[in-house]
Amino acid sequence: MKETTYEEIVRNLKNRVYAPVYFLMGEEDYYIDRISDYILDTVLTETEKEFNQTVLFGTDTDMAAIINAARRYPMMSEHQVVVVKEAQGLRNLDDLTYYLQKPLLSTILVFCYKHGSLDRRKKIVAEIEKRGVLFESKKLKDSQLPGFISSYLKRKKIEIEPKASEMMAEFIGADLNRMAGELEKLVITLPSGQRRITPEQIERNIGISKDYNNFELRSALIAKDVLKANQIIKYFGENPKNNPLQMTLAVLFNFFSNLMLAYYAPQRNEQGIAAFLGLRSPWQAKDYMAAMQKFSGNKVLQIISAIRNCDAKSKGVGNPSISDEDLLRDLVFFILH
Structure with a gap:
């Protein structure tokens, strides 16, 4: 499986089409967090999670421990999930190459590698692309923020006026996690039956003046x-x-x-x-x-x-x-x- 987009990854996950390894890297935390959280929330039932879900941190573990965890078979479940957060803190990441040559298909191994990306010339990158999903989460340009805002709200069946979208983009900037939090605040404060966000609502609930910004x-x-x-x-x-x-x-x-x-x-x-x-x-x-x-x-x-x-x-x-x-x-x- 080759490097793919966020939308394609989420679509496959919703259809329960899983890869044995997901390597999520890049400067934008938002998409990395959304994918890893979705895997943690949806792959296993609450009962299955007790024995088959493991969350490790790159600063507190090593590749040997991660590979040992990945090679375990699931207990009374079709899959086990192993998520490595803060994977940028791992040493000897290249040791993963040996596991990638024959990954356990019942394991879903997820690496959250933030604030940077792997050198694409390395052998490990080719191995990830061959057998798993390599995803680079890039910072959005300022010009892309209104589109992100509109798409985020559209999934909730809510529209936003163009001026209101520009106000949010310019006030919040490219911090997508913060942006999502502020948009959720707007959704919660919408009057009953209203499905459109206006500049006046942003002024009241976010603290941005609709006339002086x-x-x-x-x-x-x-x-x-x-x-x-x-x-x-x-x-x-x-x-x-x-x-x-x-x-x-x-x-x-x-x-x-x-x-x-x-x-x-x-x-x-x-x-x-x-x-x-x-x-x-x-x-x-x-x-x-x-x-x-x-x-x-x-x-x-x-x-x-x-x-x-x-x-x-x-x-x-x-x-x-x-x-x-x-x-x-x-x-x-x-x-x-």
């Missing part, structure tokens, strides 16, 4: 709305804990960097720009289309440089005393003029 600041800059931009800066200055400058700079840098790329899109329409930037839908390209009418390519380059300079000053480089609010105000003035 990074999404609205970006919109004000695209529209060159000086009054609205300054109102947002003032609000940020009064509520610095919920609106840290670093988060705002990250949002602006991401947008203007993508805008610079958009100038090179073969087709400068919504579909062409969405495809070129890897956006989930043409709707997300509307802001880039509007910004290209307001900012020249040369100005965008200058803005990117100004954002970097602002970031350096916010960290004390060449800046003895300017507040974050004043730094942002100066940056916004430069962008708008």
